[in-house]
Amino acid sequence: METDNSAIAPRSIAAPSLTRRPAWRGTLLAGVGVLSFSGSFPATVFAMRGFDPYLVAIGRAALAALAAVVCLKAAGAPLLPPRAHLRSYGLIALGVVFGFPLFSGLALHSGASTAHSAVVIGLLPAATAAFAVLRAGERPRPLFWVACAAGALSITVFTLTRGSGHFAGADLLLVLALLSAAVGYTEGGRLARETPGWRVISYALVVAAPVTVPATAVLALVTDPRPSGVAVAGFAYVGLISMFLGFIPWYAGLAMGGIARAGQVQLAQPLLTLAWAWLLMGERFGVATIAAALAVLVCVAATQASRPTPDRPRPRA
Template sequence: MRDNSSATAVRTVARGGLGLAALGVLIYSFTFIGTVYALEGLNPYLIGIGRAAAVVPFAALALAAVRAPLPRRDQWPGLLVASAGVIFGFPLLTTLALDRGASAAHSAVVIGLLPAATAVCAVLRAGERPSRMFWLAAAAGAVCVTGYVLVRGGGRFSTADGLLVGALLAAAAGYTEGGRLARAMPGWQVISWTLLLSAPVTVPVTLWLLATTGPQWTARSTAGFAYVALFSAFLGFFAWYEGLARAGIARASQVQLAQPLLTLAWSAMLLGEHVDAGTALAAVGVLVCVALTQRTRVRGPVAPLVPVAKETKERVPAP
């Protein structure tokens, strides 16, 4: 009876984790839209770096409000990797790609490779062992995206595509470290500490860019910057990191294969971008792959997490 109840608890936590991951993906699906809006009046470096600096006060207030303890010494290296990936690498490289002519729709499909890259990082850093079928489904999604890029680029990658590939590799490392850290502390604390760790760089650089790049704060550029700062750089990670920790990094990351399809819809609706049949087909292809990955098993030494009794104030693997 105890074994059955334990297994049920694990499945419940995992399903909840997938739901949180899906919420994070929904939030992130508007990121390229917000970035395109922001680029109408702001320097790309200001957007890429400034979005993190803008929410540092919110992160500090959140941690102070609950008197969150400092991370352990062994957790700081992981926070440093997460900071390099999700505070600097991904935002800056994707913004530069969009500034160099990549459309939001095209960028979203290329970033469809991110779940496969995250799964590889989960194996290397988090001790997870996806099944063979998982890898086949993830590889199929990667093939869809690669084929799309090559067809669109006449058989070669453009500079913008290179920036996007660099961005997805940075994000994969940042997601994996953040999800791994979220096994020991709430996901919102992981991103909050990451933002504070990067503040000595992001805040002064942002102030310098504000003074030297002549930003034009139109209604659209302000709204776009506000979205990528508050939601993409901060609140989205509340759900995303928690989802990675609860459902498993490799499996939960595959939910992000649905992001290109969502971004295509928002690109057509909000930016007026033309989504042709080839782009839509590539997006549907990766969406099918995410469904297949969710029907496979991911083994590993670390089980999905649940909070334990309040008096311990720690998180441990589910039984």
């Protein structure tokens, strides 16, 4: 007698079949997340006026972990993620809890301007799309890849022309930051297909808490914090919004609209960050910066015009 092993087989997180309406809803949700993330670089600069760069990078995760625990307790959810997904939550933590804040903060501390950093990070959607294919099983159409490559080319040309024909040390840090974020975004988007986005980022923060909380306490003791109103406000922004609240609509949008497709909305982030840098910091930027940001904005519109590829029917056992 044959037995059905489907009930005891481990569940895989398959790529969803996307219809036109849910895909656009996912794009809108991802856009809300991008709007939240767009203030991260100016807020990081403000935070580093009163706190050590390492304290900002690690301490923001400790602050976000506190908010995550409060939300999990209020919702009556378990404080620890399922053991079957611990590896994925570990990758999310390495990518968006440790990697991106640390590398981007060091790049800003080493002299990279907010505007320049924002435009270089415009390569992040292309990296996210690549990881979505490798890890999440998505298969975007050719038009998507053409628009994605055009956006990446625009960012590369901008970086080389602004860097006297070569990448600077700060640019290498920014590349490490965007690769870290791409891994964290892809894993989070996969898990958000079955788990609400707020719980995905909450569990990633909880998994990282045994490192971030003690490290924050040590850094606060060995560094020389000089908190001011601006520094505290910047630290609160990167801890509560950039590290926690912004990920709630972001992961939900990636799960609903497709990681590769909805992730291209982040091509608009350089323009938003440029606006924040000008409004809050009085930072000046030239025609080349604006042109590069507008180019990637056109590319994101093209990626959203590309219809998602429907899933192929799977043979029934």
